[in-house]
Every structure is written in C-alpha cells, then in structure tokens.
Amino acid sequence: MTTLSGSTQQQAAAAPAPVAGAVALPPAWPVLAIDRARRGSLVDQIVAAIAQMVKLKELRVGTKMPSVRQFARSNSVSTFTVVESYDRLLNVGLLTSRRGSGFFVARSEPAAPVVVAGAATAAAALAVDALTPDLYSGVSDALPVGAGWLPPEWYGATTIVDAVRHAMKIPASRLRGYGHPLGFPTLRQHLAAQLSESLLAVEADQVLLTHGATHAFDLILRTLTKPGDCVLVEDPGYSNLTSLIRHHGCIPVAVARGEAGLDFDMLAAQAARTQPKLMFVNTVLQNPLGTSLSQAQAHRLLGMAEQFDFWLVEDDIYRELAARGDASLAAMDGLRRVIRVGSFSKTLSPVLRVGSICASNSLLPELLRVKMLAGLTTSEINERAVYHAVSARPYAKMLGRLVEQLKTNRERTIDLLAGVGMTPIAQPRGGMFVSAGWPGAPTPARHGRAIAELALKAGILLSPDEFFLLGAPSSVWFRFNVAYAAEAPALSAFFASVRP
Structure with missing residues (x-):
C-alpha cells in the first residue's frame, strides 16, 4: 500500500x-x-x-x-x-x-x-454492534443467553410494580422543579446507611445518584480525564466501558485479568508506560469472568494506584450478589483515591435506570457540577421506586433467593457446557456469568463472532469473546448468563452442531 x-x-x-x-x-x-x-x-x-x-x-x-x-x-x-x-x-x-x-x-x-485487519477490527466493530436492541433492550425474540439482565420473575416483578405504583403517588408539591441535584434524598440516606453498616462510613452528601452505572462512568470520565489521557481497563472486561472511554477521546489500556486475578506485573508496566489517569475495576464477581479479587490483591492494587498516582473506579454493581466480607477497595481506601459506582440493574430491574457514585467530599462537588451541566438532575420517580423496593421487608429475602438460584443455575450451566466440550476460562466465585469455550486458537473461518452470528440465526443471542477484549482472542469463548443458559436444550443442540 x-x-x-x-x-x-x-x-x-x-x-x-x-x-x-x-x-x-x-x-x-x-x-x-x-x-x-x-x-x-x-x-x-x-x-x-x-x-x-x-x-x-x-x-x-x-x-x-x-x-x-x-x-x-x-x-x-x-x-x-x-x-x-x-x-x-x-x-x-x-x-x-x-x-x-x-x-x-x-x-x-x-x-x-x-495487526492491520481481522480480529482487532472485528473487535472494534463488535463493540458498536453490541449497542443494539438485541443485546440491551430485551425486545428480541432470541434466547438471551448473552444478555446482562435476569428474568423479571427472579427479581420479584410484582414487588417492583408495586414500588413503581407507590412512587407515582408523588406529592403535587414535588412536581415543581427538577428534583434534588444529588438525587432523591431519602434514597441517598438509605444507601449511606446501608453502606455504613456493611462496607464503610458514608454520609448521604457523598452519594450522587445517576441514570445507572454507565452514566456514572460517563460523569467520572468527563470530570477526571481529557482527550489523549490513558485509562486502565481489565482485559477481558466490560466492553461498553471501553467504547465510552474511546468516545471521550481517551485511550483504553489493557491489564490482563484471569482466574488468579489481575496481572500485577503487566499493570505496573502499563502504568509506568502510559501514566494513566484512572483504572476501572470489578473487585467482586467481575464481568465477564465472575471472579473476585482477594484482600491481598486489593491491597496491592491500592498500593499501585498510590505509586503511579491514578484514581481507582470500583465498579461495584455485583456487591449484593457477593459473599459478605469480600474485598472492597472503597472500604480499604475510605474513598480517598477510590470512587465507588453502584447500581440496581442486577438486583431489581435495568428498566429503572438508577445508579450511584460514592466519592470523597472534595471530589463530589465537581462530579455534581458535571452532572448538572450534562443533563441536570436524574428521575425522582425512578429513585422513589427504587427506594420503596429496597427498603421493603421482602428485598433482603429476595436477594437471598437470587443468590441461591444463581448458584444452582451456574452449576447446571457448567455441566451443560461440559457436555459440548466447553470449559470455563475461569471458575466463577458467584454471580450471573460463566465464560467458557474451547481450547485452540480461532481461525478466519471459525471465531467467536462468526459462531455468534450463526447462533442468532438459530434464535440464540450470544456474547462472544471479542466483545470483552481489547486485543485479539487466543481461543474461542462466550459469556453465558446462567439464568437463561442452565436449562436451554436449544443452546446445547446448537453448540453440539458447531463444536470442533
């Protein structure tokens, strides 16, 4: 050329x-x-x-x-x-x-x-393709094995509907204005009390409500980065985050994560080379692997953030599905260098679109300023509905049932996949996902995306490896939502037809 x-x-x-x-x-x-x-x-x-x-x-x-x-x-x-x-x-x-x-x-x-063609280009294209109604809206008729939400009946759909109805009884006086800039005060107070009891001492004024976790990531990137800055991300990790980082003109830099946790040697080398502003990390039940960092690894990560002077954004949306006492960067650090992001999409419903940022008193005012500049306040109706749901007595019992259902389905999913020759690329500690595949490098004719396209024609929605990686995959694997994969004869039949 x-x-x-x-x-x-x-x-x-x-x-x-x-x-x-x-x-x-x-x-x-x-x-x-x-x-x-x-x-x-x-x-x-x-x-x-x-x-x-x-x-x-x-x-x-x-x-x-x-x-x-x-x-x-x-x-x-x-x-x-x-x-x-x-x-x-x-x-x-x-x-x-x-x-x-x-x-x-x-x-x-x-x-x-x-690499000037092929896997890297496919990965970038797939990141765009993934932001479609098929994967995020739930409107597709395809079996949502690759989706990131649970079946509505698992959440206790009637409880959520009751909470929404209750929220709609908002006093007429609250129909003026845009609502509190930080978010519905009663929900923020509830969150602060819950976090103070289970993780770390937090005041209600350190909690900023958002339109879900992705909105929180966007506000953090707007506040703390500028085009050209480097941002560390887990690899594999949440691909929508990678697309968002690029959208802000920043450069996502991969840090490998596997069954044993983060590759700290790689992290140190990447941090020394790129001088990152931020690192995004799932401490517990990481998406897509389902693994959690140990207390020792979390301490080491905090030490590296201190050494190389970057912020840690703890994507903590799976905390309520994790074991009590699992490592928490926010708890260890006290929100000095850590920004904690939470969400209710995995334990209530993604339709409500309510997330949260917990940050230091020095950082929160700037995050609030950016929130108001970018979109004013968040929906008080949604936040009231979430408050009524999470403060109701059945919520704690529902969480317990959810964890048990996920455990049962996770074991069944692993057994089902073993039947078609697929093994987990990491043994999950809990949560919603199992990522599994076959050994051997992908080929131009046989790779994750090609198989996912065949699956869609068969009425099955998959999330292939390329969706979660910054570079080219070294094997063929997929992320499975155990709520839908555990008892899916169509899934087993499809993989039996395409197994190597």
Missing part, C-alpha cells in the same frame, strides 16, 4: 535528523494517502502507514508525533480514529506517551505484530 503522496514523501524524507531527547515534529507533517472507500479500515491504514514510516526511518526514534487534534485535522479524520490508531501503536511499542508532552516514536520495529 502506498502510504504517502509524492510531495509528502519528499517532505518526510527532508525532515531533520533527531537530536538528543525529543525530536521536533517536521515542519510539514505528511498527509497520509487514506483510501476512504475501504469502509471501516481508517485505523488499519493509519497504523500500517506510520509503522512503514518508522521502518523506513522517515520517522526516527524520539520523533514527536502530532497531537491527536493536529493529526485529525491534517488528515481529515475524527479524533476518535486517531486515538484508536495511537492506542494500537502504543500497544505494539512503536509509540510511547509522556504525560503533558504527547506521543513519541519509541522504537524502529514493533514489539508485537502490527
């Missing part, structure tokens, strides 16, 4: 040789010859072009790259395309970033193969 036009090749060749330290950007940054007719390939083309320029020493080690905005402007592409391109080049070691200084050429050869 020709990466530069004739005139820009001459400009690049005429660039001055590097001197000690950072080399200045050439006066005329070459405009890449991007073929826009190749749909979905802009990132591939940019990565390949820059890799070729580095290989030919048109860009020498130490050369400062254009800023994200400069590159986007000179090549007429979006900043998000540039962020993803730079992220790929960082991951293969061709570029490095320095806080406050920008991006620089790091080496003359990539530390890992530069």
